[in-house]
Amino acid sequence: MIGDIFFELSVRSVKLNFTRSLLASIGIVIGVVAISTMGMLGTNMSLQVEDQLSASANTIVITADAIRMGPPGMSGSSSSSSSSGISKTQLNKIRTAVGENGTVIPLYSTSTQFTSGNIQGRGTIYGMNPSDVNEFLTIGNGTNIAGINEALVGLTLATSMGIDVGDRIKISSASEGPPTNNTASASRATITVVGIIDPRGTTSDSVSTDNGIVVSKEWYTAQYGGKDQYTQVNVLANEVDQIDEIEEQIESAVNTDKKKQSLRISDASSQLDTISSTLETLTLFCLAIGGISLVVAAVSIFNVMMMSVNERVQEIGILLSIGTETGEVRRMFLYEAFILGILGAGLGGLMSVVIGYSVVDAMIGTTEFFFMPASILYVPIGMIVGLVVCVISGLYPAWRASNMDPIDALRND
């Protein structure tokens, strides 16, 4: 291409109308930046979620199907308290099914309101065996629960409400959780914070302690009732490879009768699939928006190319009359579109890295995954798409130039 007289002519034509060419290329720059940034944003979101979910990849989550699915009686199933949770019998079956292959962690949870000092807050309260806390939670500051009135608080909640170790929190009994059958419980119980839980981010085990409180299961059932009606049971498999096997064993142990209410058994991979496909749709949508800007860019490139052809009619006439092949004239104009594309895609690529990095940092809060191949790949993809769009926009103008009648073209002043 270098040394080709037609490429040389195209370069000079672009140079001659540099401002115009640059302005047209800016459309491509914007298109490339839009596509790469949107693509990278979506990919970084997916990568981050995947990373966080994979931290709990060895967790199987078992929930009772009917729990919190709607007002009692709506589904036609029994609305008695015995059906809204995992019973002790079921828990024991799970324990037997899992055996030595993992740790079984039964959990109570509900949404609640609470006050610390004068600040009111809302979040999830979890009741569990204090000995299970260290199986999957990390206490960053303070100690684990030892006494009945002690609690752990997630870092996000602690920060937003200014809670520190040693502070006291008043918990309201108003709950959306399992119907209480312990009417004697105090309406506003007080607990003492003994530890702060490290942030966990998005997790796949349905335990979001960042904005929650963890108490002992004894305190929880005393406050909310529902003893031995667990909200969920988490099974931490010793080996990730065994997940499917353990799930099958639990399934055959607890979901024997198809007519009876069954338990839902899920793990990170199924949740990951759902989230990934949602994010994929979102990314695709964002890419489509980026694509629209490229359509606009294509129009401006087309416009500039048509201007170039119309301004050079006589020159085209000279070229054709002294023996230039139509293919060579076509090539000259396609080169010109290609140069505009290289200009736009090159600038766009550079800006994509800078803008993409800033956007990912601002929107996701981390650029940890930015330079991973799946993410940074959108820069060359955006550049290639921009370049291809440019060349396609040049097809018609180039065809028009090469099909001119040399006599008419020469006469054009």
Add this chain to the structure above:
Amino acid sequence: MSDTPLIQLVDVTKTYHLESGDFTALNHVSLDIMENDFVAIMGPSGSGKSTMMNQLGILDVPTTGELYIDGKNVAKMTNIERTHLRRDTIGYIFQKFYLIPLLSAYENVEYPLILKNKTRDTTGRAAAMLEAVGIDREKSEHRPNQLSGGQQQRVAIARALVNDPKILLCDEPTGNLDKKTGFAIMDILCNLHKEGKTVILVTHDPKVAEYAQRTIRLDDGRIAEET
């Protein structure tokens, strides 16, 4: 030199379809031009000079009749064959020079060589051609708009000659030049004729036509007189 004409028009008619009706620019014209002829084609405007020029330059094909150039029937050639015939057999010299504005004088002369050989010229032929028409090395780096009319026409002649064509087709070559420069250009064309080129000159200037051996007068699309 063979006896077959280099250019042969056999009963050539060219009709243009205009909105106001058909217009016959050339009306049953037959003409033989032999190798190394120096022919002037004259006539008032609208007489068919330009149409004749386009036919001889293979920029157009006859509506009826036949045109042979170098023994080849132009109407039966494909587009690309006509393009190659133009490139290899005919050198064009125009009234308005028609140099390629984005290329330097040297590149303008090199251009037909590149078309033919598909590669930049390394033989020095383009430079030699420029020197032969009196354009020095410094001037040859200039773009056409930095050259005078006479210089541009010299560059155009060098370009026309660079592929060693048999035919030189000149359309009012002195029309945009002052008298003195015009004579200088005509001297170059005369020398080229002496060197064996077939020169065809389209002009309305009788002084220019005097250089030719044959003069063909066109009127209303027909050959009115041949001397």
